[in-house]
Amino acid sequence: MKHTLLILGGAGYIGSHTVAELVGRGCEVVVADNLEKGHRAAVHPKAAFREGDIRDATFMDALFSEFGVDCVIHFAAYSLVGESVSDPLKYYDNNVGGTRAALSAMAKHGVRNIVFSSSAAVYGEPEEVPIPEGARLHPQSPYGASKLTMEQMMAWCARAYGMRYVSLRYFNACGALPGGLIGEDHAPETHLIPNALYAALGKSPALEIYGDDYPTKDGTCVRDYIHVCDLARAHALAAQYLMDGGQSDIFNLGSGEGFTVKEILLAAQEVAGRPIPHKFVGRRAGDPAKLVASNGKADRALGFSPGITSIRDMIASAWAWHAGHPAGFAGYMPDW
Ligand code: UFG
Numbered sequence: 001m002k003h004t005l006l007i008l009g010g011a012g013y014i015g016s017h018t019v020a021e022l023v024g025r026g027c028e029v030v031v032a033d034n035l036e037k038g039h040r041a042a043v044h045p046k047a048a049f050r051e052g053d054i055r056d057a058t059f060m061d062a063l064f065s066e067f068g069v070d071c072v073i074h075f076a077a078y079s080l081v082g083e084s085v086s087d088p089l090k091y092y093d094n095n096v097g098g099t100r101a102a103l104s105a106m107a108k109h110g111v112r113n114i115v116f117s118s119s120a121a122v123y124g125e126p127e128e129v130p131i132p133e134g135a136r137l138h139p140q141s142p143y144g145a146s147k148l149t150m151e152q153m154m155a156w157c158a159r160a161y162g163m164r165y166v167s168l169r170y171f172n173a174c175g176a177l178p179g180g181l182i183g184e185d186h187a188p189e190t191h192l193i194p195n196a197l198y199a200a201l202g203k204s205p206a207l208e209i210y211g212d213d214y215p216t217k218d219g220t221c222v223r224d225y226i227h228v229c230d231l232a233r234a235h236a237l238a239a240q241y242l243m244d245g246g247q248s249d250i251f252n253l254g255s256g257e258g259f260t261v262k263e264i265l266l267a268a269q270e271v272a273g274r275p276i277p278h279k280f281v282g283r284r285a286g287d288p289a290k291l292v293a294s295n296g297k298a299d300r301a302l303g304f305s306p307g308i309t310s311i312r313d314m315i316a317s318a319w320a321w322h323a324g325h326p327a328g329f330a331g332y333m334p335d336w
Pocket of ligand 1: 081120121193195207211223261284287
């Protein structure tokens, strides 16, 4: 039987790649997105698209009435750590409020399965690296706190309403669909790999490197990068796990390997085939020195391990997208 999946925030970066993965697997896919951050053009044409805000109960009622949804995948949230520190209520309103509204509509319409987009930001500064799922949860920003609250809401709703959830804590998502058909297009862009490639393309004067005095091998922060198509596949596997009767659980999604900012810069220069102008500036508030996932649990329970393990390949797929579409989705319609 074909399953129907409702993707909240399916026009965003990770959401749109997951939609492409699910369409490729032959699922019925429905996307709901308010297009505040997402791009209509990023949504695979075989997915049904409804524009609206998940906090709008009338919109959500109409969605669940129109489609017989087997599983929800929830990406609809703000994700800028710095912005969340200066405007925390914006994050509580959209992230926590949006999740409350989505869970409420699910409960009302008897939809029991939800895969949730969480973050390594729930851990804060880790006590041990690699970080296991059972590590201390000590978010350092309203963004991370909102993701932790969203996880807790799901756990309580699972108990009360018979729902089941999988929470996926991503480390650093990167890359783009092979061939560069769709990719990452944030405004403002805050992430390392796109910012390095923007500097390579001359879209910005230089990559700013935030701090070279961290207690790491070269003084710059260490992160665990995972390809967005691997994340997309993990969501498909998590949805299938729930629809097969799997119990609620939480999984890290990372490669298990760490790279410093300087190592990413070097790899990006090799991929772009040119020097990337850069300068060292002060630390960015709230950046932990080192975040690397312990990633065995997702493998054991979901059969998921990353397929793209070379950082050069990850960056090369991002480069194909950015170099091919320097204006992102502006004026661009992918030819699927
Ligand atoms: N960095 C730079 N220059 C930039 C951008 C980033 O030096 O222009 C550095 C950061 O200081 C950090 C590393 O590159 O050390 C990675 O930064 P990103 O912004 O790419 O990613 P983060 O690790 O800050 O954030 C990611 C997710 C968040 C999530 C967080 C968990 O994007 O959603 O991991 O800690 F909250």
